[in-house]
Amino acid sequence: MNIRMIQEGDFDQWLVLWQGYLDFYKVDLGELQNRAVWMRLMNEADPLQGFAAVEDDRLIGFAHFFFHGTTWYQTSYCYLEDLYVDQTVRSRGTGRALIAALKEVALSKGAAKLYWHTDKQNETAQALYNKVADLTDFIRYDIAL
Amino acid sequence: MNIRMIQEGDFDQWLVLWQGYLDFYKVDLGELQNRAVWMRLMNEADPLQGFAAVEDDRLIGFAHFFFHGTTWYQTSYCYLEDLYVDQTVRSRGTGRALIAALKEVALSKGAAKLYWHTDKQNETAQALYNKVADLTDFIRYDIAL
Amino acid sequence: MNIRMIQEGDFDQWLVLWQGYLDFYKVDLGELQNRAVWMRLMNEADPLQGFAAVEDDRLIGFAHFFFHGTTWYQTSYCYLEDLYVDQTVRSRGTGRALIAALKEVALSKGAAKLYWHTDKQNETAQALYNKVADLTDFIRYDIAL
């Protein structure tokens, strides 16, 4: 298995994984939004970037992330927005490899921090996250608009 | 008291508040970083923006925020990165007014969500946040780089 | 006639003007791209912004612009990407008013320069531009990819 940037020819396979990810969260964003995410991944003027985990030419996972400025550092934070691994290949270290690759890139790009959110009920995800990152004391408040 | 964008002439007063904010978190970022934050606030090519709460020509609070893309919506999220009110004028609704103004702007700019983090130990802040926003189930993981 | 930000309800009228603009350049970008431009105008996370010239609730012109960083200044440049006035209302100062409004905004946002390109054959446009801006000695090289 190797990790590389998501690229033009990945669309069909990425879309299947993306749908799997959305199914996990029980949401349907519609075809227009799915296309919009893909266009952003392919558009260098947009901060959104993506990694693919690939095994025998098959996409088995992805990580969507972007760098943004921060008032506490002269460099950036890297935010891992979406992480997903094909359910049929779970527990083989794919999620861990995606995070490790992102950590390496964020480090090489001078970022001060790599961070992400997860639901406190998602214990499966936390089993991995507790091994590779620090659980912070931050809680999050939202105002839906 | 009224809320308006932070502007060129505010530097001296903003710096005092910013130092107060950093003191609260027991951090000292250094003069270079303080300047860098100010340059970002003044630079329209940088996403960082700021609101000032003003009473009788005196700055008594600020909110730093930026809009960023999101894979779940075609529009944006608005992230409230820093919020601070002069300790001597607390409990007069300044923090609430800053959040209300930001909510209004985020709404008018088409954002899907306004959100922020706080430390789970910061009960004073949560007393306000619980009145104006929804506490989510998100927890946050960090990897310091 | 007044100038204001392009807003949600303007889509139908904006689209007619945008098509007129593209017709002038003899290009057809397709419905998907037209939609994409509109989404960018409505998305605060995207730098693209737009002004509308409005007369009696009718859109008669637009200006699309964005701010970007520059290595020569700590602030920004404002780039006027598209400017168009309904052919039936030309010569009434609408283009000039759009540029004047943009100049004012760029100034208030601290930009160091407002600039745009035009084709050297477009003498009608230059008649206006020569009155409000400086023709530079810059020529432009392109590599189509």
Added chain:
Amino acid sequence: MNIRMIQEGDFDQWLVLWQGYLDFYKVDLGELQNRAVWMRLMNEADPLQGFAAVEDDRLIGFAHFFFHGTTWYQTSYCYLEDLYVDQTVRSRGTGRALIAALKEVALSKGAAKLYWHTDKQNETAQALYNKVADLTDFIRYDIAL
């Protein structure tokens, strides 16, 4: 000679080249601005990126560029903002190699166009540009703010 991204350890050598570039244009931006450009190059949250031309561990040229959105394409344009080659190593193809590397990157990132400006009096530069790019009919208008 090879082309790679400008990286952390390049600062001292980059600064000498950057000063040479500014000398060519007879401008002095001051140390604060020089530092600000460097911080932007090192900050992944800022669109500005840089290539270095390196010969025997020595920096002999650079290219500063950024990708930005465009209303005519769903992808991006790549703008070459600054290009410079050490005067003592001119005419060895370094400028051409920097542009070729940038063209390759812009292509791989899906950009629709790579473009730049030059002064119409700068015939030395144009001798190169005429070989690798198309001189357009665009002229540029500026309003200094």
